[in-house]
Amino acid sequence: MIQNDPMTDGLRDRHEDRARFHVAMALYGDLTYDTRVRKEARTLAGDGYRVTVVCLASEDKPRDLPPDVQVLVCKPVDQTVLPGQVNPFRTSTSGRLASWVRGGAWLRAYASNLRAWGRSAARACGPVDFWHANDLTGLAAVAPVAGRNVPIVYDSHELFLEADTASRLPIPARMLLRWYERHLVSAVSAVITVNDEIADVLRQRYQPRRVEVVHNCPDLWSPPSVRPDLLRAAAGIPGDAPVVLHHGRLGAGRGIQNLIEALRMPGLEKVHLVLMGFGPSRDTLFEAARDPQVTRVHVLDPVPPSVLLSWVASADVGAMPNPGLTLNDRFSTPNKLFECFAAGVPVVASDFPTMRRIVVDNPGGPLGVVCDPSRAEEIAIALRSVLELEAAKAESLRQRCLAAARSHWNWQLESRRLTALYDELAHLSASRVSRTPSDPT
Numbered sequence: 001m002i003q004n005d006p007m008t009d010g011l012r013d014r015h016e017d018r019a020r021f022h023v024a025m026a027l028y029g030d031l032t033y034d035t036r037v038r039k040e041a042r043t044l045a046g047d048g049y050r051v052t053v054v055c056l057a058s059e060d061k062p063r064d065l066p067p068d069v070q071v072l073v074c075k076p077v078d079q080t081v082l083p084g085q086v087n088p089f090r091t092s093t094s095g096r097l098a099s100w101v102r103g104g105a106w107l108r109a110y111a112s113n114l115r116a117w118g119r120s121a122a123r124a125c126g127p128v129d130f131w132h133a134n135d136l137t138g139l140a141a142v143a144p145v146a147g148r149n150v151p152i153v154y155d156s157h158e159l160f161l162e163a164d165t166a167s168r169l170p171i172p173a174r175m176l177l178r179w180y181e182r183h184l185v186s187a188v189s190a191v192i193t194v195n196d197e198i199a200d201v202l203r204q205r206y207q208p209r210r211v212e213v214v215h216n217c218p219d220l221w222s223p224p225s226v227r228p229d230l231l232r233a234a235a236g237i238p239g240d241a242p243v244v245l246h247h248g249r250l251g252a253g254r255g256i257q258n259l260i261e262a263l264r265m266p267g268l269e270k271v272h273l274v275l276m277g278f279g280p281s282r283d284t285l286f287e288a289a290r291d292p293q294v295t296r297v298h299v300l301d302p303v304p305p306s307v308l309l310s311w312v313a314s315a316d317v318g319a320m321p322n323p324g325l326t327l328n329d330r331f332s333t334p335n336k337l338f339e340c341f342a343a344g345v346p347v348v349a350s351d352f353p354t355m356r357r358i359v360v361d362n363p364g365g366p367l368g369v370v371c372d373p374s375r376a377e378e379i380a381i382a383l384r385s386v387l388e389l390e391a392a393k394a395e396s397l398r399q400r401c402l403a404a405a406r407s408h409w410n411w412q413l414e415s416r417r418l419t420a421l422y423d424e425l426a427h428l429s430a431s432r433v434s435r436t437p438s439d440p441t
Helices: 006-018 035-046 096-125 135-145 171-185 196-206 230-235 256-262 282-289 305-312 335-343 353-360 376-387 391-407 411-434
Strands: 022-030 050-057 070-073 130-134 152-156 190-193 211-213 243-247 272-276 297-300 317-320 347-350 368-371
Touching (some): 006 411, 022 035, 022 135, 035 050, 035 130, 035 411, 070 096, 096 135, 130 135, 130 411, 135 152, 135 171, 152 411, 171 196, 190 196, 196 353, 211 411, 230 243, 230 297, 230 305, 243 256, 243 305, 243 335, 256 272, 317 335, 317 376, 335 347, 368 376
Parallel strands (some): 022 130, 050 070, 130 152, 243 272, 272 297, 317 347
8 A cells, every 4th residue: 555655745735825825926027037036936936936027028938937837928118218318317418407307207208118118917817826026116016906905025136226327316215215115115025125125124114014035146056177267268368367356237336346446456467357148328338448558457248147156167257246225235235246256256246244244244154245336445455365375275175166156155045044934825815715794803
């Protein structure tokens, strides 16, 4: 007689219970390089939830998503006021009055577009049990159309009002948005964010019902026995030259110019810098790299997330000297930080509390060096302190990075908070549905 395994039966029952629930994830942006949203969708689908991702754009369906995750692309009617496009708050205009007029018109068009997109997203997804709203744009789009009894999880990838275009808005506009975010957060079931410091700010500002921290770490990854050398091959860098990598968005406020200037400092004459990514500064940086006086800077296209860690592992140092111009910048933990750890690459990062806690105060020992990002001389000293390590100490540092990724900074561990949250919400929803009018509770 064949006996059933109680543990297997329990897992199957929980999987079947979760399959009753439809999670719709709203992303007012491009899914192609948004690894956080894709990992969350993959995790929830793997646990049995029915998952639909509705977004502005996606290069087909990302390969890392399972077949049962549905990706819907909804295009707004107005294609001139989308995230990432040129807007009055990124460009200067002649005259304050003209600037206010243009800015006001742009904000009205943006808000109208966002509301219309939210309605389209809700129609496309159909009936849902939960909305997972990514960033304030996702929350503002779906909160008005979610339905009274549909729980919303607000995934705040950053301090939205302290980042990018929002940080450049006039003070009255930012105050209005702060009030609106507080109003929306008061109605959500939970807030998810990317690190403890940002979680503390959101608690102080909005007093949400619940806050969970899910760091944006990559999946566990086992590096090959022989370190890859993809960056040198792609950029034509000599085999014996040290390589510093800055990957991700190429734009203002990333400390790239100070990083380039640091390469001119004594002791770094043979070091090459690779800038890998897209962004508003890419063309300018590409032209600068062609300057005969700047022969050790290389600009490469981004690579698919599925192979990214092999490219990162080709570097000797991962550099992220974010200048910290806003509160969001000072509290940021960019994806590239954890990707470097996963690839066994030590980092040079800005000396802000969040980075210092992770990089310097690691229980097993430092995972790199922090420095004053506003001074090229300090960045150069930090780079040299890593690149000039003797072989045994350099290898020990690389192993510490890999160990930290295995023991703590990986998605397999971080995602447990995500699934635990949704399991609790699903249980509460099922309990509400199962109650009868005579139920004394």
